[in-house]
Amino acid sequence: MAAARKSIHGEWSSRWVFILAATGSAVGLGSIWRFPYVTGENGGGAFVLIYLLCVAAVGLPIMMAETLIGRRGRQSPINSLKTLAKEEGLSSNWQFLGWLGVLAGFIVLSFYSVVAGWAVAYIFYVGGGAFAEASVDMSGAQFDALTGSAWRMLGWHSLFMLTTVVIVARGVKGGLEQAVKWLMPALFVLLVVVVGYAMSIGDVGAAIDYLFTPDFSQVTRSSVLAALGQAFFSLSLGMGAIMIYGSYLPASASIPKTIGLVAICDTLVALLAGLAIFPLVFGFGLEPGSGAGLVFVSLTIAFGHMPGGQVFGALFFALLSVAALTSAISLLEPIAAWLVEAMHWSRRRASSVAGLGAWLLGVGSLLSFNYWSHIKPFGRNFFEWSEFLSTTVMLPVGGLLVATFAGWRMSRASTLDELGLPPGVFYSAWRFLVRIVAPLGVLVILLNSLDVIG
Numbered sequence: 001m002a003a004a005r006k007s008i009h010g011e012w013s014s015r016w017v018f019i020l021a022a023t024g025s026a027v028g029l030g031s032i033w034r035f036p037y038v039t040g041e042n043g044g045g046a047f048v049l050i051y052l053l054c055v056a057a058v059g060l061p062i063m064m065a066e067t068l069i070g071r072r073g074r075q076s077p078i079n080s081l082k083t084l085a086k087e088e089g090l091s092s093n094w095q096f097l098g099w100l101g102v103l104a105g106f107i108v109l110s111f112y113s114v115v116a117g118w119a120v121a122y123i124f125y126v127g128g129g130a131f132a133e134a135s136v137d138m139s140g141a142q143f144d145a146l147t148g149s150a151w152r153m154l155g156w157h158s159l160f161m162l163t164t165v166v167i168v169a170r171g172v173k174g175g176l177e178q179a180v181k182w183l184m185p186a187l188f189v190l191l192v193v194v195v196g197y198a199m200s201i202g203d204v205g206a207a208i209d210y211l212f213t214p215d216f217s218q219v220t221r222s223s224v225l226a227a228l229g230q231a232f233f234s235l236s237l238g239m240g241a242i243m244i245y246g247s248y249l250p251a252s253a254s255i256p257k258t259i260g261l262v263a264i265c266d267t268l269v270a271l272l273a274g275l276a277i278f279p280l281v282f283g284f285g286l287e288p289g290s291g292a293g294l295v296f297v298s299l300t301i302a303f304g305h306m307p308g309g310q311v312f313g314a315l316f317f318a319l320l321s322v323a324a325l326t327s328a329i330s331l332l333e334p335i336a337a338w339l340v341e342a343m344h345w346s347r348r349r350a351s352s353v354a355g356l357g358a359w360l361l362g363v364g365s366l367l368s369f370n371y372w373s374h375i376k377p378f379g380r381n382f383f384e385w386s387e388f389l390s391t392t393v394m395l396p397v398g399g400l401l402v403a404t405f406a407g408w409r410m411s412r413a414s415t416l417d418e419l420g421l422p423p424g425v426f427y428s429a430w431r432f433l434v435r436i437v438a439p440l441g442v443l444v445i446l447l448n449s450l451d452v453i454g
């Protein structure tokens with residue numbers, strides 16, 4: 001049966017490596033940069049609670065579905081879906097779901113690398129003392145100087161993409177596995193150090209209050225949608241990343257236990273990132289709901305005024321960069337694997353070509369902060385279009401179709417076998433969530449974000 005199929009790309013040494021890799025994919029700019037500011041924009045504690053619910057009821061079942069599809073197919077998302085559809089007697093059009101995911105991941109990688117490049121640049125800016133005693137205006141000007149200079153951004157974007165390509169080019173065991181084995185412990189240490197610093201120097205009471213005391217008067221329909229979207233992006237769903245990582249998962253590993261741990265780790269990191277950021281934000285009297293600039297503009301002011309801020313600030317941006325790198329490799333891997341399978345290219349060639357393509361698309365994104373900032377077809381610049389199409393449209397469509405495929409189209413016997421669960425309450429709960437709750441949840445976000453339902 002499917003468990004006997006082998007991936008031509010290799011396999012993780014153990015389920016623990018998968019846990020490191022999938023957590024590495026999940027923990028990224030979405031958890032450390034985006035989660036805190038979206039929480040800030042949506043009023044704090046109540047949003048956190050809704051986010052946790054979304055992770056449990058929608059994110060987790062879909063993540064399990066992606067992993068089981070990957071492991072059963074043992075190929076790139078495109079070919080895994082093609083193979084499984086054939087095996088289940090379904091239309092070969094299901095492979096387009098694989099295409100959708102791979103394409104979405106490709107687009108996300110292009111602008112993800114641009115933002116990750118900012119994080120890398122900030123290690124040097126903050127570490128070099130650029131924010132010492134900086135005022136709000138100075139900090140904003142520093143950020144504008146970076147985004148205003150296409151050349152500077154190009155340099156950081158290129159460096160980040162090149163690093164991603166080098167890791168993926170070395171293959172599953174020699175590249176990805178080695179990278180996550182070193183980078184994930186480093187990430188953990190950096191996180192503990194930065195949280196420790198923030199809690200010893202900032203206003204912890206206010207931060208805990210803000211993150212964990214739900215005020216339901218702040219909850220609006222749009223915050224529920226934001227929580228669901230954030231859960232999807234943060235768990236790396238709908239883009240083939242978890243699917244391809246699942247295709248390297250040893251057959252003996254239990255998918256529910258493994259994925260449960262990944263989701264818990266991702267959520268813990270997001271909360272810890274909140275505990276690193278908000279004590280400083282409140283301790284310094286900054287505005288928690290200041291949006292996307294929270295980390296780059298507001299937090300840097302706090303670092304600039306606090307004892308040790310130069311060192312710990314640089315460590316914070318190192319943390320953000322490492323987190324972004326372990327996510328970026330999971331975005332490049334699905335397309336590189338597909339190129340190896342379909343074109344019979346070497347890994348080096350496949351990852352270089354795919355990386356170059358994403359890099360080029362990323363240039364469009366970085367230009368939309370400067371030379372192309374006035375080019376806004378239908379109200380969005382290149383960067384905003386890339387983000388909108390991939391994360392707001394393709395990601396939920398992909399998630400919805402993954403849930404449909406695993407919940408409604410694959411046979412009960414196949415999913416039962418691949419999940420390794422006994423028929424019983426856990427399996428039934430998963431099936432109920434993946435068939436009914438997850439698709440409904442995703443459909444609501446999708447229609448809402450496309451303004452179909454006002």
Ligand code: PFF
Nearest residue numbers: 028029030031234236239241
């Ligand atoms: N989960 C990553 C983050 O939170 O930053 C982003 C991401 C990585 C999304 C890989 C999708 C993906 F396939």
